[in-house]
Amino acid sequence: MSTIPATFASDEPAHRWREPSRSVATRRYAQTPQWSGRSFIVEPNDNREILTESELEAKAALILLARPDCARLFEQPAPVPYRDHEGVRRTHTFDFLLMLKSGRRIAVAVKPKAIADKHGTKALITLIARQMEPAFADGALLMTDAMMPRADVQNGRLIHDARRLPDPELDARVRGVAEELNGASTIACIVRTAGLEHHDQGFSAVARAIGDGILVPTRRGLIDLDMMVRRAVPGGPP
Incomplete structure (x- = not known):
């Protein structure tokens, strides 16, 4: 791999803070949730607040957003109507709607494994998924703490944090190294080859490349x- 000279065009910051837009969740959170752990995450693709009602939901959101095939993530999408095992009409609100770059949409439910096992949540999500309108989602996923x-x-x-502070010039340097990469290399070597070993955002640029699917951990x-x-x-397995 050839070393790229560490020259930068400007001392101006490559990123500026922007106030995120409001959440588009369709359901208001309970005033006094049993397990209070409310927080919000900024969706880096469109600079939008994602509200989470529990620490587990926040963890799930971070994992989903980090997927290279994630295009958008919405919390608390519109309720889904369904009939239960007795034929009674009900509705269910999923925790997230994951929109993939391929165009597929996945409804995501988040539950602690112990609670999901006790209440048969997996069977319920499977039942609802069979009745969902294709316009809403192509499938459903239950995420537990075990996952x-x-x-x-x-x-x-x-x-997520690296994407909040993008730097196009640094990202281009890392992409250039990735394009010439044969076999596997440590992140430290990629940072060094890109001429970013003395730049405090060099590691973050590689993290963004991993999040974008340009580089894949072995x-x-x-x-x-x-x-x-x-x-x-391209077109191969992740």
Whole structure:
């Protein structure tokens, strides 16, 4: 790989803070939730607030937003009508609606595994998914805490924070290195080859490249300077 000279066109900041737009959730949160952990995350694609009612929902949102195939994420979408096992008409509001870059839409329910197992939530979500209008979603997903390892949550937070402060020039440098990458390399090596080892946002630029699917980790685990990554193959597996 050829080393790219570390020259920058301007000392002006590449990013400026913008006030996020309001949430578009269709349901108001309860005034006194049993497990209070309300917070909001800014959707980096359109600079919009995503409100979460629990810590588990916030973790799920970070993981979903970090997916390279995520185009948009909406919380508390419109209620879905369905008939239960007794034929009674009911409605269900999913926690998120995940819109993929392919155009597919996935309704996402988030529950602690113990509660989901106790109340048969997986069977309920399957029942609702069979009755959903295709215009609303193509499928449904139940996410539990068992599907959210600490490393995935931390990686999601890292990618989210990196996307909040984009730098097109740094991103172009990392893309240039990725395009020439043969085999796997550590993130530290990519930062160094891009001429960003002395830039405080060099690591963040690589995190954005991972979040955008330009670079792919070779194993599960925490994204750090020692993480091995490879160039993504267009149309290939992630």
